[in-house]
Structure formats: structure tokens, C-alpha cells
Amino acid sequence: MLERFKVPEDIAVRVKEAPLRETVTSVFKKMGLPDEDCELATDVLVTADMRGVETHGVSNMLRSYVNGYNDGTLNRRPNWRIVRETPATANIDSDRGLGVIVVPKAMEIAIEKARNVGVGMVTISNGRHLGMASYHAMMALEHDMIGTCMTSCPPSVLPTFGAEPRLGTNPIALAAPADKEPPFVFDAATSTVAGNKLGLARRLEQNLMAGWVGDAEGTPIMEEVPPPVPGYEGRATSFLLPVGSTRELGSHKGYGFACIVDILGGVLSGGGYGFSPGRPNFGHYVAAYSIEAFMDTKQFKRTMDEWIHMLESTKPAKGHDRVLYPGRPEAESEIDRRANGIPFHPEVIEWFRDICGELDIPYILT
Amino acid sequence: MLERFKVPEDIAVRVKEAPLRETVTSVFKKMGLPDEDCELATDVLVTADMRGVETHGVSNMLRSYVNGYNDGTLNRRPNWRIVRETPATANIDSDRGLGVIVVPKAMEIAIEKARNVGVGMVTISNGRHLGMASYHAMMALEHDMIGTCMTSCPPSVLPTFGAEPRLGTNPIALAAPADKEPPFVFDAATSTVAGNKLGLARRLEQNLMAGWVGDAEGTPIMEEVPPPVPGYEGRATSFLLPVGSTRELGSHKGYGFACIVDILGGVLSGGGYGFSPGRPNFGHYVAAYSIEAFMDTKQFKRTMDEWIHMLESTKPAKGHDRVLYPGRPEAESEIDRRANGIPFHPEVIEWFRDICGELDIPYILT
Numbered sequence: 001m002l003e004r005f006k007v008p009e010d011i012a013v014r015v016k017e018a019p020l021r022e023t024v025t026s027v028f029k030k031m032g033l034p035d036e037d038c039e040l041a042t043d044v045l046v047t048a049d050m051r052g053v054e055t056h057g058v059s060n061m062l063r064s065y066v067n068g069y070n071d072g073t074l075n076r077r078p079n080w081r082i083v084r085e086t087p088a089t090a091n092i093d094s095d096r097g098l099g100v101i102v103v104p105k106a107m108e109i110a111i112e113k114a115r116n117v118g119v120g121m122v123t124i125s126n127g128r129h130l131g132m133a134s135y136h137a138m139m140a141l142e143h144d145m146i147g148t149c150m151t152s153c154p155p156s157v158l159p160t161f162g163a164e165p166r167l168g169t170n171p172i173a174l175a176a177p178a179d180k181e182p183p184f185v186f187d188a189a190t191s192t193v194a195g196n197k198l199g200l201a202r203r204l205e206q207n208l209m210a211g212w213v214g215d216a217e218g219t220p221i222m223e224e225v226p227p228p229v230p231g232y233e234g235r236a237t238s239f240l241l242p243v244g245s246t247r248e249l250g251s252h253k254g255y256g257f258a259c260i261v262d263i264l265g266g267v268l269s270g271g272g273y274g275f276s277p278g279r280p281n282f283g284h285y286v287a288a289y290s291i292e293a294f295m296d297t298k299q300f301k302r303t304m305d306e307w308i309h310m311l312e313s314t315k316p317a318k319g320h321d322r323v324l325y326p327g328r329p330e331a332e333s334e335i336d337r338r339a340n341g342i343p344f345h346p347e348v349i350e351w352f353r354d355i356c357g358e359l360d361i362p363y364i365l366t
Numbered sequence: 367m368l369e370r371f372k373v374p375e376d377i378a379v380r381v382k383e384a385p386l387r388e389t390v391t392s393v394f395k396k397m398g399l400p401d402e403d404c405e406l407a408t409d410v411l412v413t414a415d416m417r418g419v420e421t422h423g424v425s426n427m428l429r430s431y432v433n434g435y436n437d438g439t440l441n442r443r444p445n446w447r448i449v450r451e452t453p454a455t456a457n458i459d460s461d462r463g464l465g466v467i468v469v470p471k472a473m474e475i476a477i478e479k480a481r482n483v484g485v486g487m488v489t490i491s492n493g494r495h496l497g498m499a500s501y502h503a504m505m506a507l508e509h510d511m512i513g514t515c516m517t518s519c520p521p522s523v524l525p526t527f528g529a530e531p532r533l534g535t536n537p538i539a540l541a542a543p544a545d546k547e548p549p550f551v552f553d554a555a556t557s558t559v560a561g562n563k564l565g566l567a568r569r570l571e572q573n574l575m576a577g578w579v580g581d582a583e584g585t586p587i588m589e590e591v592p593p594p595v596p597g598y599e600g601r602a603t604s605f606l607l608p609v610g611s612t613r614e615l616g617s618h619k620g621y622g623f624a625c626i627v628d629i630l631g632g633v634l635s636g637g638g639y640g641f642s643p644g645r646p647n648f649g650h651y652v653a654a655y656s657i658e659a660f661m662d663t664k665q666f667k668r669t670m671d672e673w674i675h676m677l678e679s680t681k682p683a684k685g686h687d688r689v690l691y692p693g694r695p696e697a698e699s700e701i702d703r704r705a706n707g708i709p710f711h712p713e714v715i716e717w718f719r720d721i722c723g724e725l726d727i728p729y730i731l732t
Binding site: 084086087088089091117118119121123146158159160161162163164166174176184186188190192193209210211214217218219243244245248249250252253254255256257259260262263264266267268269270272273275289290291293294295296299300303304307310311314315316317318319320322323324325326 | 450452453454455457482483484485487489512524525526527528529530532540542550552554556558559575576577580583584585609610611614615616618619620621622623625626628629630632633634635636638639641655656657659660661662665666669670673676677680681682683684685686688689690691692
């Protein structure tokens, strides 16, 4: 993440992984979820924090999940089921189950199918928030498979040349194993930034950066602006630009990738797309590709190491000290946070104290 | 394509589809290719021109293919073969066959597998130029399938924070059928622009646009520059930026998409990646997903129409008159060019006169 959007070290409160997991699991248990689902949901959230993906970690998502269980929009014990199936595919009705719980189960089905016929691909309709997309993609790694995940989200992004949001931030994740190096893990919104970055910017009192958003007339704002964006005060909708920002810089490509996610995660699930009238949900997509179905797995992994070294040995551009590959910063974050804990904003610690008091859970974080 | 990179109407020479097809087929026949491969290669090239994708049409590619057959880097009669196979996957050694000829055959295999088990996915090593990626993806449409295609190209793109090209323009295409509307067809390089745009800019004496390229130190050039880029005169390599242009605007996303293509089209084919030492080739990837494997095909297509109308009814941004979806401009181009012919630069017509004379083919274009 860009440095300016990290919690500043001087105010950050570091929390160790173990008490965080215990606390988050307790919160889910108090919501009335089955025990194994509590462990799973906790793993998805805390893995995001460990990997430095704050936007999809405990601080940004847990309170929204708690609200969802409390107001009934999330189903505590979803009766998710396969509605159609072939040897390589399945389509699941998620029955309003939280994505962080149902999608790993869908990914297990995809992995099993990939083991049998080479590829497994599963769409999930009637879903709720996915969590970090790469969590699901990474499940494939220990099976020597490539994993991928997308989710069609509610509209918050302007199409190229458009003045109204029509597509979600629609992230795409793909994970592929290497041999000795950390796996390749790509996970990115197809908008310039994830929607949660706008919330982070507000919390950290940071300007929105040039090229992130459009104004009320749909014109990309190509200089920094303080939040909220002029013309959007008080509006419920968001106004992000597709990656590429302007047509000249290639925003039609970000727009096109967002469309692909709407089709594969939305339309192909049978549950409609992000903008579908009355669809207060998400449509997910996961797939697993068996490496051994294409080539020798050991050779693949060794070539991945070689490829990673090729990228990381690129001469750095002026003013930079190294070239990274997707997955390297996250692997380094995991090492740091395992040793030193996860840095939270004091406001998040405050919320934990409150929710622990409210739900009668012992407060053990700090 | 951006208007300024189209051949200006006042100098364009319009050529009808039928004589163009006949001429291009004759050129391939003179190269010594089997008759059916000549028809196929012609269809890939002329379809690009009909759809307004000049970068991958006759004008940009045919002379390079002729050179490749003449200097022996392209195999006239490749003995391509499946080296590994499962019910949903295959890996093909292309035996230096031109991608425009071997990849459609790989896509037919993917379609057959998708018909059998729901998904078909094929990697192709030792390949040569792909042509327009969406041609192969679109083959799935008439089978009521979603098609996708990628190709790992030789390095011409700077990684984020890098000063040397390490990844190809690595395009991604996806096609999905609609009911009454033209199909969704996305096809884009993961760099800011396709490499051929730099050649087009030179031919049309147009500046390179802001954000397209980096300078010799790897710093993104964020204003317009005349070609060639300062510091790169006479260099053989290119220096495009990933889509997103700068880290702040999201170039790590374009970089990540390019990596995905290098992995799926390159590493997973067993043929190495774009930067592999001594790899003078391309690694391709195609896949087909049966819609009926996930849901009712009629419902899918009707929802696609509805989704297209949703996008096209977006209120346009200030200064624009409509919002398009990927596939609409190309469908409109086909209608125009079927009626009025394909606009070529006089320099291209000149080349056709020359090559027809050289190969003893009747000149019938104008």
C-alpha cells in the first residue's frame, strides 16, 4: 500500500496475531455462527491483516460483518447448495452467507474438480462480502494449483466517458506457487483504488490522489483533492475511476476488466450483476488450475523462481531502490507482523474495547 | 482506437473486403502454406481490419509474417502436437507455427473439452505471433461459450519502479455472447498501449501521449512527446509503461496483469516466459467456458443484453455523447467497413503493389 495510507507508526498500536485471532473468533461465535465457520472467517480476516492488506482486514471489515449479522442481511447458517454441476464446473446459491465463509468451500470444490479433470471453476450467486480475494485464490497453492478469484460488487465506479457509477470495484486475484520464493499473489480492484481506500483517506485525513476519482460531471480529477470530492458531499454512491483513469491513459482497459468480473462473477452465476435492481449482494467466481495437468509441477515452480529473480533483478528506475513482484511485499509484511504484531489505528482498538464489552468477551488485545 | 491514431480520411484508400481476402490468401499461398491454413490466417488478419483493430490487421502484420516465412523463423507446415492432456486441459507444442494458424486449432480443442466437461483450457509453447487475441476468444461465441485468450510476448514493458523492459505487452481478451446485441469483446494489451501504436505514431507523425512510455531512467513521461522518446534513439527495445502509468495511478495493476499473462501463457506452457534467454517466441493461452455448464444459456444471453443496455444508458460525462461497452465500437466498425471498405494508408497500398508484383499475384485492391 502507498506509505501515506498506512497507519502512522507513532500512533499505531501493535497487536499480536494470537490474541487477535482469539478475539475475532469470539466475536463471530457471539454472532451465532457454527464453530468451524468462526475459525474460517477469522482466518480470512487476520490473513489480510498479516499480509498488510488493511483494506480487507479486521479494522475495516469486522464491524460491518457484525452489523450485517445484527440487522439480518447476513445469514448466520446459510443453506448454500450447488444448483448446477459438471465435471469441471459448479454454480452455487450462497443463501446470503458471508463470502469469507462460503467462498472457501466453493474453492474446495474447484480444487477437487481440478484434481479430477485439470480445471475447476465455480460461480456463486446471492453472496455477501468476499473478504480478501487472494485468500481464496491462495487456497490452491498447497495443492500445487493456480488459483483465481473475482467478485462482482455493487456499483461505485464510473465507466469510461460515464458520469454515473455502474460497475463495482470488481477485484481480480490470481495466485501461483513458486519453489523457494514466496508465491506470486496478485490481488487488485479494477478501479484505480479499492473503495475502502476512500474511507482510509478520510480516517487518516489524507488527500485523494490525482486520477482516483471523477467529479460530479464524470470528468476525471487529475490533481489531488481533499475528501469528500467536490459535488459529492452527502451522496451515498461512490465515484471511483477504472484503472487507467482517463481514456488517453487507458481507463477503457480498467473498465473492460471490471466488465469481465461483472460477467464471470455476476451474470454467469445467474444472480445478476452489480447494478441489478434490488441486488444487495455480491456474485463471486473462483477457479483452480492443476499445474500437473499442463506440465511437470517441479519444473513449473523452478521456472517461477527464475522468473521472479528476473523481475527482481531489473535495474530500478531513478529514485527507487528495487523492483517488486506481486506477493513479495505481502510476504515481507507477514514476516514483520508475525514478529512485531499488526499496527492498528487507535480508533480500531477503541472499537474492539467497546465490542468486547458489549458482547461480554474478555479484552486481551493490548 | 483514439481518433488521432486512425489513418486520416483525406489520405485513406478504401479497400473492399473480398479483394483484400483474395489477395492476402494468395500471399500466404505463395509462402507455401497448406490451402486451409491460408484461408484461416487471412480470416484472422482481415477480421482485425474489419473490426477496426488496425494494429493487428493486414497493414501492420502481413509484411512481418512474409518476412518470417522468408527468413525461416516461421514454420510453413508446423507439426504441432499435444504434449500433455486431461479432460479439461491440453498443452501444445506449436513447432514454430504462426499463432494465427495454430491457436484457432488449440481453441477448437478447448471448445470440445468445454462441451464435454464444462471448461477447456489450452496452453501453447513455442508459438509465434498470435494476431488479434479476440479472434480466438470469439470462436467460442457460436458454441454458446465464453472464450478467452492471452499471449506472453517478448519484453517491451517496464515493470513498476523498473528501468528496463521485462514483460511483453501481454494482451488479454475475453468474449461473451449476448442475445440481440453484439457480443461483449474485450481485447487489450496490459501496457498503456499496444506496441504497434508506437509504430503507428511514427507513421502518422503523432506525438506519443502522456503516460505511455518511460524515459531512459525508467521515469514515466507524463506529458506528450514526439517519437522517438529522448534517450531511446536507435535502441531496439521498447519502453512502454504498464496500464496505470505510475504507481500512484495504479501501474502495479497493469504490471500484475502482465505478470498473469506471463505465467499462464508462458511459464504454464513449459516454454518459458517473455524474457527467457533465447526465447524468440510467444507463449499462448486459450480457454472456453460452456455457459450451459453454469446456467440456462438463454437466460445468460438475455441478462447480457440487459447489462449492455444498463451500461449504454449511463449518463455521459461532460463533453461526451455516449458510453460504450467493449465490442460495440468494433461491431460498428464491421458494419461501416463491410459497406465502405477498409481505410488503408497509401504506404500500405504501395506495399501491396510491390508484394503482388514480386510474388506474381494479380493486383486487384484498387
